[in-house]
Amino acid sequence: MIPAPAAHAMTSEKPAVALPTSAAAATVLTDEATQPKVEVKDLNVYFRTNHAIRHVSLSVQPQTVLAVIGPSGCGKSTFIRALNRMHDLVPGARVEGKVYVDGKDLYARGIDPVLLRRRVGMVFQRPNPFPTMSIYENVAAGLTLNGIGGNHHETVERCLRQAALWDEVKDRLKHAGTSLSGGQQQRLCIARALAVEPEVLLMDEPASALDPIATAKIEELIHELKEKYTIIIVTHSMQQAARVSDNTAFFYLGELIEIGPTAQIFTNPRERRTEDYVTGKFG
Amino acid sequence: MMNLHSSFLYRKMVDRGMAVVCALLFLVAFIPLLSVLWLVITKGAAGLSWDFFTQLPKPVGEEGGGIGNALIGTLAMVAIACVLGLPLGVGAGVYLAEKGDGTIGNTIRFMAEVLSGVPSIVIGIVAYALVVKPMGHFSALAGGVALAILMIPTLARATEELVRLVPGSLREASLALGVPNWKTSMRVVIRTAMSGIVTACLLAVARAAGETAPLIFTALNNQYWNFDPRAPTASLTVQIYNYAISPYDDWHTKAWTASLVLLLVVGMLNVASRVMTRSRLKGAR
Amino acid sequence: MSPASSGKSTSAAHTDKAFESDLRLVREKLLAMGAKVEEQIAKSMRSLTDRDSELGEQVKEGDIEVNRLEVDIDDLCRKILALRQPAASDLRLITTALKIVTDLERIGDLAVNIAERAMDLNQAPPLAAYVDMPRLAELAQEQVKKALDAFVRADTQEAEEVLAGDDHLDDLFVKIFNELLAFMMEDSRNIRRATSLVSICKHLERIGDHAVNVAEMVIYMVRGTDVRHPRSRAAAER
Numbered sequence: 018m019i020p021a022p023a024a025h026a027m028t029s030e031k032p033a034v035a036l037p038t039s040a041a042a043a044t045v046l047t048d049e050a051t052q053p054k055v056e057v058k059d060l061n062v063y064f065r066t067n068h069a070i071r072h073v074s075l076s077v078q079p080q081t082v083l084a085v086i087g088p089s090g091c092g093k094s095t096f097i098r099a100l101n102r103m104h105d106l107v108p109g110a111r112v113e114g115k116v117y118v119d120g121k122d123l124y125a126r127g128i129d130p131v132l133l134r135r136r137v138g139m140v141f142q143r144p145n146p147f148p149t150m151s152i153y154e155n156v157a158a159g160l161t162l163n164g165i166g167g168n169h170h171e172t173v174e175r176c177l178r179q180a181a182l183w184d185e186v187k188d189r190l191k192h193a194g195t196s197l198s199g200g201q202q203q204r205l206c207i208a209r210a211l212a213v214e215p216e217v218l219l220m221d222e223p224a225s226a227l228d229p230i231a232t233a234k235i236e237e238l239i240h241e242l243k244e245k246y247t248i249i250i251v252t253h254s255m256q257q258a259a260r261v262s263d264n265t266a267f268f269y270l271g272e273l274i275e276i277g278p279t280a281q282i283f284t285n286p287r288e289r290r291t292e293d294y295v296t297g298k299f300g
Numbered sequence: 301m302m303n304l305h306s307s308f309l310y311r312k313m314v315d316r317g318m319a320v321v322c323a324l325l326f327l328v329a330f331i332p333l334l335s336v337l338w339l340v341i342t343k344g345a346a347g348l349s350w351d352f353f354t355q356l357p358k359p360v361g362e363e364g365g366g367i368g369n370a371l372i373g374t375l376a377m378v379a380i381a382c383v384l385g386l387p388l389g390v391g392a393g394v395y396l397a398e399k400g401d402g403t404i405g406n407t408i409r410f411m412a413e414v415l416s417g418v419p420s421i422v423i424g425i426v427a428y429a430l431v432v433k434p435m436g437h438f439s440a441l442a443g444g445v446a447l448a449i450l451m452i453p454t455l456a457r458a459t460e461e462l463v464r465l466v467p468g469s470l471r472e473a474s475l476a477l478g479v480p481n482w483k484t485s486m487r488v489v490i491r492t493a494m495s496g497i498v499t500a501c502l503l504a505v506a507r508a509a510g511e512t513a514p515l516i517f518t519a520l521n522n523q524y525w526n527f528d529p530r531a532p533t534a535s536l537t538v539q540i541y542n543y544a545i546s547p548y549d550d551w552h553t554k555a556w557t558a559s560l561v562l563l564l565v566v567g568m569l570n571v572a573s574r575v576m577t578r579s580r581l582k583g584a585r
Numbered sequence: 586m587s588p589a590s591s592g593k594s595t596s597a598a599h600t601d602k603a604f605e606s607d608l609r610l611v612r613e614k615l616l617a618m619g620a621k622v623e624e625q626i627a628k629s630m631r632s633l634t635d636r637d638s639e640l641g642e643q644v645k646e647g648d649i650e651v652n653r654l655e656v657d658i659d660d661l662c663r664k665i666l667a668l669r670q671p672a673a674s675d676l677r678l679i680t681t682a683l684k685i686v687t688d689l690e691r692i693g694d695l696a697v698n699i700a701e702r703a704m705d706l707n708q709a710p711p712l713a714a715y716v717d718m719p720r721l722a723e724l725a726q727e728q729v730k731k732a733l734d735a736f737v738r739a740d741t742q743e744a745e746e747v748l749a750g751d752d753h754l755d756d757l758f759v760k761i762f763n764e765l766l767a768f769m770m771e772d773s774r775n776i777r778r779a780t781s782l783v784s785i786c787k788h789l790e791r792i793g794d795h796a797v798n799v800a801e802m803v804i805y806m807v808r809g810t811d812v813r814h815p816r817s818r819a820a821a822e823r
Binding site for chain 1: 598604670672674675676677808809810
């Protein structure tokens, strides 16, 4: 029997993910065939003097799910909010670096943050349907509020079907958005986000306020949505990250420690800190 | 075990005792309200008639007469106050909620607090100086202005509170859909606070309708029909005052009836505020 | 080799203390099983060289404990998998444990087989010297010990030595086999006893193979790379 060579092979069956970088050397492994849907280069976010996100670079391939994990306070939410320029509305927040979606830098001069948020949608932790609107109006809100008139029935039905909610609400579209259960409300919010036809969907702990069955439905939904959209999901549950994502990024204290195929992160991570977090030694 | 049992009984007794105390206090608080209603209704109901609502006051000694002009006057001045006060009050409130965290905002807020504590008679004098003197005579306009000044501070504070109560997550959700900030404010945040704002407006209007002191220096009074806002105008409240301090019995009765009418107007405004702000959506929580 | 895959015990402990102690229990039981199995091999060989069938009986009884440990460790690992969803190094430890347990149990069975052959042989007069068999037994025992040490210390170097040493064992087996063949061809009355000896040697060689399996799993546990069946993997990659 011949002993195997000592070097460890990094086999990545999944398409490319970028290695963690230091500020100096950014090594990006890209799959030769496809350009990444989302590419982040040396992103830094400051809240006044607090350097919340430090020199983060990564890329996400189209129609894949990237999970962002890390202990609380590590900057996961801050990171994804930088991807649709939500920090523009926070006084004292400063974002440096580049965020490319389909090759276009979102932070370049002349880019309208309002328009970009229609291409990069977001779903939040607590379901937040508009209380003064019915289910129908909620789903169509992204269109009606933006002045796009007309009959939205087709869009509403399509999005509710995509969110796996149509069968449950088709008879009560005129009921208040808040009359649904928590899990249904969250799916309503997903349908609402889908109605503006984004290409990238950011999800900030979408299932953390839900019970296990509702959570399972949301996770199944993410599997289905993956076929059309590119999804980046923040989660504090490692098991959820393991279940839904293709690739996983581990953040700690504002830095990207490691990013790789999910299976690899959870069986054989490269970094000590990732290993410690994933095995429950801290956080 | 004995200890548990006796302490349980003790707690039960204390609980009952406090419940009785609370009920008594409630009655003590409620009795004046009930007695006011009782008095007004019993003493004023007899005088209600179609004539009462449509006729001018008659001189002493003559039978009949009514408060027609006072009713119109009150309605007119309240309308003027609404036109001036509601936009300014709600607008100031929205401004304070959206952008009011700087020095300007804090100053405005402080001024609003101070103003809301100013006695209404002082407001009347201010309106006198602002409107009556330049115009040279008393008018419904001045009365309306005085009432508006009364409405604005409380309305601004209430609106600001209501808008701030709208959860930030709704604003975020709207922004994340690619809706511009100003539109988000108007069509999502304020719309959500709207039912509260309408209630606040109606309550402000109800208060304005019941004020007397500011109208004394501004609208004065008028014994005749008056549809010109630039002329002195009668109002329910001033008329009630005049009737009440007079030495004539039958004017006293008229005062009671007019009070009843005023209560009814305020009551209707309250009901209206409830009806108008009920949710039209089924199953809304 | 990055720090994460060195497998050395980290200064940090699991936040969940019950989990930490469960993992420790798995290691302890595996070590106990390994020690028992090493003892079984030694005893079975002594029952042959010392012609002591009493020892042979002890070996047969000792197998009960080996089997019990196998069941215990399997149960514990299953429980950990179900309740703790172990990840990364913890996951590799548990899956390694599940595999090692099988190999150790097989080694135990082989020791019993050796003891049975020995008890059989003890009823007949000895067949000359047992040539190099004690040497083979020594090697096999050494391999098992080294593999278990590698597990305890998470030492891939020692594991690699086990992998390298297997050739030596195989060669020695072939040499002994040829010698025994010679015995059989010399005198047909030797055949019965010689074939028993061949069996024993085969068992020892198999024990060596199982030690190699353990060493391969140790390498996986520490490094996270699976080094088994290199030729098949190479073929698959081509």
